[in-house]
Each structure stands twice: as C-alpha cells, then as structure tokens.
Amino acid sequence: MLTSPVPTSPVVISPMPAGCVPTSPTAASPIRANPVAASLMPANSAAAIPPATNAALAKSMSTSPAQATPGRLTRRAEFLRVAAKGRKAPMPGLVLQALKRDDNAPARLGFTVTKKVGNAVIRNRTRRRLREAARLVLREQPLAGADLVLIGRDATRSRDFAALRDDLRRALSKAGVR
Numbered sequence: 067m068l069t070s071p072v073p074t075s076p077v078v079i080s081p082m083p084a085g086c087v088p089t090s091p092t093a094a095s096p097i098r099a100n101p102v103a104a105s106l107m108p109a110n111s112a113a114a115i116p117p118a119t120n121a122a123l124a125k126s127m128s129t130s131p132a133q134a135t136p137g138r139l140t141r142r143a144e145f146l147r148v149a150a151k152g153r154k155a156p157m158p159g160l161v162l163q164a165l166k167r168d169d170n171a172p173a174r175l176g177f178t179v180t181k182k183v184g185n186a187v188i189r190n191r192t193r194r195r196l197r198e199a200a201r202l203v204l205r206e207q208p209l210a211g212a213d214l215v216l217i218g219r220d221a222t223r224s225r226d227f228a229a230l231r232d233d234l235r236r237a238l239s240k241a242g243v244r
Contacts, residue, residue: 139176179218
C-alpha cells in the first residue's frame with residue numbers, strides 16, 4: 067500500500083511588537099495565532115487615558131436619581147398594579163396610567179398597544195413613537211418616584227409628533243406626577 071506524504075506548509079509566527087500583549091488567550095497560542103488578525107493592544111492601555119478624562123467619566127456616571135435613565139416595567143403584575151391603583155389620564159394621542167412610589171428612584175416606564183390598533187408592525191411603530199416621546203419629555207423634565215404606563219391609541223400613529231409630546235406633558239400634569 068502506497069501512501070503519499072501530506073504536504074505541509076511551515077508555520078510562520080511573527081514576533082509581537084514590543085510593549086503589546088494579546089487580548090485573547092487564542093492569540094497567545096503559537097498554533098492558533100493569526101498575526102494579521104490578532105487583536106493586540108498596548109500593555110499600558112489603562113495609563114493611556116488621561117486622568118482628566120477619567121474624572122469627567124466618573125462625574126458623568128454619578129447622576130442623581132432624578133437624572134438617571136428611566137427603568138422599565140416588564141412584568142404583567144407591575145402593569146396591573148399601576149392600572150388598579152394609579153391615576154388615569156386619557157389624551158387624544160395616548161392614555162397615561164401613573165402611580166407614585168415611595169422612593170426617589172428614576173421613573174419606570176411601560177408601554178402597551180392593543181391589537182385593536184393594528185398588526186404587529188403597526189403596534190411596534192406606535193410603541194416606538196411613545197418611547198421616543200417619553201424619552202424626550204423626561205429628558206427635559208426628569209421624573210422620579212413614579213411608575214408610568216403609556217397606552218397607545220389608534221390616533222398615536224397618525225398624530226403629529228409635537229402634539230404627541232404635548233399630550234404626554236398634559237397627561238403627566240393631569241395624573242399628578244409632575
């Protein structure tokens with residue numbers, strides 16, 4: 067029986083540049099190393115960030131609870147609690163249900179759109195409009211200590227966006243959380 071030798075190509079490993087360390091364990095292995103695609107970063111990369119940038123980053127991350135990003139209501143029980151105990155503020159473009167909490171944490175938001183409004187594409191578009199309106203309104207006037215549920219209506223989709231934002235502002239005032 068004749069066997070032909072398997073042609074092998076020599077493995078060429080290029081040396082790493084001075085002062086660099088591999089960022090993944092596979093890049094350190096000479097068998098799997100791909101010198102062209104290996105992701106290398108300088109060994110002193112943490113020191114490469116100036117201290118002033120670190121201080122500015124730390125300051126921007128330490129925000130007061132009222133300025134923090136609103137959380138989300140995700141469980142059905144949370145939506146039901148707001149609907150049962152909260153105040154309702156119907157507007158032409160949306161319905162707001164609001165429930166004050168006893169803490170000073172950022173407001174938590176929940177969004178819902180019923181199947182009466184349309185198919186999944188239309189409901190998601192309506193939900194995105196509500197999310198963006200809430201983001202803009204709460205960015206200019208942060209809110210803390212409240213759970214909010216925004217219910218999309220059929221008119222939410224076709225309503226002018228500035229009017230939708232005004233509807234949300236009026237609903238927050240009417241519900242007594244602003």
